[in-house]
Amino acid sequence: MEKKKRGFWRWLIASVMLRLILIYLPKTFNLASRPEISTPLVSLRRLAEGYWLKKSSMSPYAGSMYHGSPLLLSLLGPLTVKRIEGQPDHLLCSLVFVIADIISALLIRATGHTLQMAYRQSLNSLDIVDLLKSSDSLSSGDVAALVYLWNPFTIAACVGLSTSPVENLVVILALHGACKGLVPLAAFGWVMATHLSLYPAILIIPVILLLGYGPDTPPRKLFLQKGYGKNGDNHSSDNCGQQETNHSKAEVTFSWRPVIHFLVLEFSMVHLCSGSMQYIC
Helix, strand or coil: CHHHHHHHHHHHHHHHHHHHHHHHCHHHHHHHHCCCCCCCCCEHHHHHHHHHHHHCCCCCCCCCCCCCCHHHHHHHHHHHHCCCCCCCCCHHHHHHHHHHHHHHHHHHHHHHHHHHHHHHHHHHHCCCHHHHHHHHHCCHHHHHHHHHHCCHHHHHHHHCCECHHHHHHHHHHHHHHHHHCCHHHHHHHHHHHHHHCCHHHHHHHHHHHHHHHCCCCCCHHHHHHHCCCCCCCCCCHHHHHHHHHHHHHHCCCCCHHHHHHHHHHHHHHHHHHHHHHHHHC
16 A cells, blocks of 8 residues: 555656646747647737736736736736746746646545545445455546646646646645535535636536435436345345345435535635726726
């Protein structure tokens, strides 16, 4: 187990080093000019132009230059005008994107471990020891985190002056909060993700299901298959009694309390965010 942990951290450090090397390369293969990487909504160059217009007492949304979030304009805008002598332009913003990718990977890893623990508890409640032992060799959280870190498109978005890493972070934050049952964190992540981009609004359905049912609901086939004996005999009274016991032990019901809490917090944060954005603009 310790060897696997060391292996994960080595791959994480290697992914960070690769990002830093690509950031220091001349013009980073012109990734910032590629429409697949840097669109008008996520382009850091357009954000810098919008911040310049704002500092010049002009509305950044008056023309067709900036289309992004005013929150990113206020948070990342000051970093676009700061320069470190002898270093590449927008170095500070690039470092922010690298940190966002690292935090996203760690959240994915923690979410995977949470789901795996919930799955193990489900198997334990069904007394399926064989599957429980065989799953010990897998670490879904580590694999998912490394797949995210080493995804070529993720790396290109990080070094290509795109604000996508920040958007990915808040989306993952919402899902992580829902899996952990942390209602304020899930509400905050969902509101921020929806503010930065409208598409994550559809995540409200899986977030509500995760908060209501929990991180893992045992598949019904496991309950049905559990009633069968080793030789396929499903007419034994002992097996039927065992099946009913497993149904009662692992039955999952929908809980409305965290869902209502989430909806109330979400509604409050949306209004608070709207008022703050009007003040910022």
